[in-house]
């Protein structure tokens with residue numbers, strides 16, 4: 169078993185890390201404070217090919233494998249958890265829906281614009297009454313001439329208020345449960361009846377707008393349907409399985425940032441005439457934090473590698489996200505503890521890492537739902 173990164177993977181990591189250290193880290197506190205979508209940083213990332221990392225060059229993607237993409241995303245999240253979500257929702261969710269289930273014309277038209285960063289993507293699945301229970305959704309798409317009329321609303325949609333392309337899930341057959349769900353491409357600028365109700369004021373993940381969307385008699389042409397009617401639920405699950413690998417990567421990135429910051433602080437802060445890193449209690453915290461980050465990284469690499477090779481990865485992706493998100497919150501918590509009172513203030517980024525880490529335990533499958541998935545996979549084996 170070879171655990172080393174390939175030359176290309178190392179190059180991606182180093183290139184993104186350099187960009188993040190120079191451009192993102194110095195802006196991270198400001199993004200957290202203002203909660204504004206960092207459009208200028210997204211433009212810079214697009215120039216570097218970071219808005220379409222895992223997609224082929226024929227659609228203006230960077231042509232990287234999924235594993236390299238996860239490594240790149242982890243570095244972005246090390247700089248800003250919110251930026252990590254912007255890229256993950258845009259790429260792993262909206263981009264992958266188009267890449268996996270779009271026809272040639274849809275890919276050329278919509279995926280290409282996402283990959284160049286000209287367009288921003290969002291993935292609209294969750295509703296007020298349908299979070300973990302996806303088939304409980306009530307948004308409908310009713311056949312109407314050579315298209316559909318969409319009515320309903322979506323909640324918690326990352327990038328939802330800034331998106332140019334929204335991959336939307338709605339019921340085309342409300343009596344058919346999960347088999348009655350279909351997926352569509354929605355273009356907010358073109359589709360009358362698309363309304364942004366507002367954005368959430370969240371604990372963390374700032375800079376990535378989380379929007380509530382409403383659709384009032386919104387007509388969309390049939391050619392914007394992704395795949396066949398009734399395939400939406402399976403398409404969503406497949407997309408989320410891949411997405412979980414990148415939420416594991418986001419978690420690892422945030423945990424790494426918390427560990428690096430705590431390691432530096434422990435060597436600078438003096439109490440009792442010595443750096444606090446001299447105390448074994450602090451050393452043990454750092455040792456546990458590093459061990460957890462490395463274990464999460466290995467799970468993330470394994471799941472990404474399996475997906476890249478086209479092998480089954482559902483259980484591994486769920487385990488990577490479950491473990492990485494939980495240790496990310498634990499590591500960030502210990503980061504605050506090592507900073508003492510200063511860690512509880514906005515003078516240091518330790519508290520931001522904690523707020524950003526928490527989210528990964530909730531979206532793209534809560535920890536409880538992931539444990540259900542893992543157990544199901546185990547019992548089916």
Ligand SMILES: Cc1cc2nc3c(=O)[nH]c(=O)nc-3n(C[C@H](O)[C@H](O)[C@H](O)COP(=O)(O)OP(=O)(O)OC[C@H]3O[C@@H](n4cnc5c(N)ncnc54)[C@H](O)[C@@H]3O)c2cc1C
Pocket residue numbers: 257291292293294296298299300301323324325326327370373378527530531532533534535536537540
């Ligand atoms: C910041 C943010 C960004 C998001 N971005 C997106 C996005 O871009 N697109 C999108 O579609 N959605 C998005 N979501 C929605 C997210 O995926 C849901 O919040 C999540 O799936 C949980 O749904 P819920 O909030 O309705 O919680 P619920 O499903 O109501 O869950 C509440 C609690 O019950 C538990 N629970 C529920 N069902 C079970 C079960 N079967 N077994 C055990 N426990 C269970 C849950 O684990 C949780 O602890 C986002 C959410 C947030 C907070």
